[in-house]
Amino acid sequence: MLFMVVWYIGEGKQCKTFSLPSPLNSHHNGKYVSTESTPSETADTGFSPEEWARMLKALDWPTPDQPITDIAMTTCPACSTFSILGQKEKYRVGDELYVHIVAKDHNNTAKRYGGDFFLTKLYSSKLKASVFGEVLDHRNGSYLARLLLPWVGKAQVAVRLVHSSEAIQVFKKYLNSDVVRHFYWGHFEGTGPNGTRIKETVSCNLKWGQADGWKTGNCCCDYRDPRTGDEWQCETPPTLPCDAWVYHERGGFKNPLTSFEQELLARTLTNQGIKGDNRILNVLPSTANIGATEKCQPGMPTPVPAGFYLKDVWTSRVCNIRHFKPKDMEKCLSNKLIYLMGDSTLRQWFEYFTKKVPSLKQINMHKNSKTGPRMAVSMDNNIIIRWRSHGLPLSFLKMPVVDLHYISNQIDDLAGGPHTVIVFDIFAHLVFHPLTFYAHRVLKIRQAVLALLNRAPQTKVIIKSGNTGGSKDIYANDWYYIQLNIIMREAFRDLPVIYMDVFQMTSCHYARENIHPPAVIIANEIDIFLSFVCPI
Numbered sequence: 001m002l003f004m005v006v007w008y009i010g011e012g013k014q015c016k017t018f019s020l021p022s023p024l025n026s027h028h029n030g031k032y033v034s035t036e037s038t039p040s041e042t043a044d045t046g047f048s049p050e051e052w053a054r055m056l057k058a059l060d061w062p063t064p065d066q067p068i069t070d071i072a073m074t075t076c077p078a079c080s081t082f083s084i085l086g087q088k089e090k091y092r093v094g095d096e097l098y099v100h101i102v103a104k105d106h107n108n109t110a111k112r113y114g115g116d117f118f119l120t121k122l123y124s125s126k127l128k129a130s131v132f133g134e135v136l137d138h139r140n141g142s143y144l145a146r147l148l149l150p151w152v153g154k155a156q157v158a159v160r161l162v163h164s165s166e167a168i169q170v171f172k173k174y175l176n177s178d179v180v181r182h183f184y185w186g187h188f189e190g191t192g193p194n195g196t197r198i199k200e201t202v203s204c205n206l207k208w209g210q211a212d213g214w215k216t217g218n219c220c221c222d223y224r225d226p227r228t229g230d231e232w233q234c235e236t237p238p239t240l241p242c243d244a245w246v247y248h249e250r251g252g253f254k255n256p257l258t259s260f261e262q263e264l265l266a267r268t269l270t271n272q273g274i275k276g277d278n279r280i281l282n283v284l285p286s287t288a289n290i291g292a293t294e295k296c297q298p299g300m301p302t303p304v305p306a307g308f309y310l311k312d313v314w315t316s317r318v319c320n321i322r323h324f325k326p327k328d329m330e331k332c333l334s335n336k337l338i339y340l341m342g343d344s345t346l347r348q349w350f351e352y353f354t355k356k357v358p359s360l361k362q363i364n365m366h367k368n369s370k371t372g373p374r375m376a377v378s379m380d381n382n383i384i385i386r387w388r389s390h391g392l393p394l395s396f397l398k399m400p401v402v403d404l405h406y407i408s409n410q411i412d413d414l415a416g417g418p419h420t421v422i423v424f425d426i427f428a429h430l431v432f433h434p435l436t437f438y439a440h441r442v443l444k445i446r447q448a449v450l451a452l453l454n455r456a457p458q459t460k461v462i463i464k465s466g467n468t469g470g471s472k473d474i475y476a477n478d479w480y481y482i483q484l485n486i487i488m489r490e491a492f493r494d495l496p497v498i499y500m501d502v503f504q505m506t507s508c509h510y511a512r513e514n515i516h517p518p519a520v521i522i523a524n525e526i527d528i529f530l531s532f533v534c535p536i
């Protein structure tokens, strides 16, 4: 049994750590079982042990090789440095730049172990140009960043320490545990004995593992989705029955951190640029072909870098990206049914389409615009675009429970076909819960996609990765998003779908980090999307 229980003792709180679910288990006839406690975690995923091993390897992240007892032992952004290796007289477009990063602690001593989360980029503010760099962790306190020089003109290296490896260790502990960091509200409504309308509100949460730190009152109403097996729990309302659950709403956060852990995540140690060789390079033209020229098709791998910005326009290294004017967008979308399933970052796509596509009109669905569902149509061009939020867990404004749909169920309900395009994303609302749960959710979606592509192989399936966000805390941070993105990417590798890595696009852009990227980035995301829908 690939099941592991580790007990931490901290502030009198015990927390159970899960290992990730194994896809196949000899005791369960090819069913995967992640923990013994919850039946919903058992499912036939069709994910092979080799694929599973590859995912675990991709998720692996080094951690300190010693107990951290003193803040002086942590990586110090002001002491760490970077230098450009093998300085050259002349740089040309297509050259690669290697940057050596040395992590030091607060005593100015070079660190011996890896796991620091660095983000690097090459940029030019004047040219509105930037490119994401790949960082290789040598696991000995030194790191090697690789940067492509994709544009002609000036360019400069920037390296920032997003989180120290000691902070990552804290994130890792909670992402792999069932300690509750977030809870939700369940609103119950019904008719009381004397005929008046009664409203009762209780707290609710995902049922996964033993997590019960959110419960304060009577336990519990259990809800189980018959198709996905997902379980949700609310406290028992004072008088109303369990089936009177009408609205769902985001609740609040619970801080699980010890005071020392809190110190490790301090603002002053987080997301700081580090000093180094920030000379301005002058990149000369060359004959190297940087942008990809292949027709955009499902199943194309994403290199690092996946592309770059120049004058705020993204050139892709995946395939030939076109830049669509509103009329061209309309032409590309005509005769299409577009299903957007996910969170508010995909709602941004919906809003972008309704703003740009001339004949597209939004239908008044009499719903809150933030929670949806939303729908826009063009009668002239036979376009339907729908956006619906993904299912629980979802940290949204108060909304009807019946408007919550799991992505896998939604996909199962679609016939698909050459006119159908589905786009989904799921990340920001899942980071409050164990990573093992996310893996389970993604493998369910994978199953639904496989079935869809079997019944309608011409259906286009596009996955939008998680983007960077502004938060750097125990509830939400880019390291969590990276881990989730790895699971999604690995789960869908080798499938004829389109995986859009928007993390690279948001992390290297000059815009202030925001979980909702600015319109200039959305515009580039949409160009990639449309280039897959209407390739040339």
Ligand SMILES: *[C@@H]1O[C@H](CO)[C@@H](O)[C@H](O)[C@H]1NC(C)=O
Residues within 6 Å of the ligand: 070, 072, 073, 105, 107, 109
């Ligand atoms: C930092 O340096 C001081 C003084 O040399 C030493 O006492 C302390 O143990 C060092 N701390 C770490 C974390 O290396």
Ligand SMILES: *[C@@H]1O[C@H](CO)[C@@H](O)[C@H](O)[C@H]1NC(C)=O
Residues within 6 Å of the ligand: 138, 140, 142
């Ligand atoms: C760290 O590992 C890299 C790659 O193996 C090596 O080149 C480098 O010299 C090592 N640095 C230290 C300080 O040991």
Ligand SMILES: *[C@@H]1O[C@H](CO)[C@@H](O)[C@H](O)[C@H]1NC(C)=O
Residues within 6 Å of the ligand: 192, 193, 194, 196, 198
């Ligand atoms: C009806 O029942 C509700 C809740 O049980 C109570 O608050 C309310 O006062 C009652 N109204 C009347 C008219 O008895």
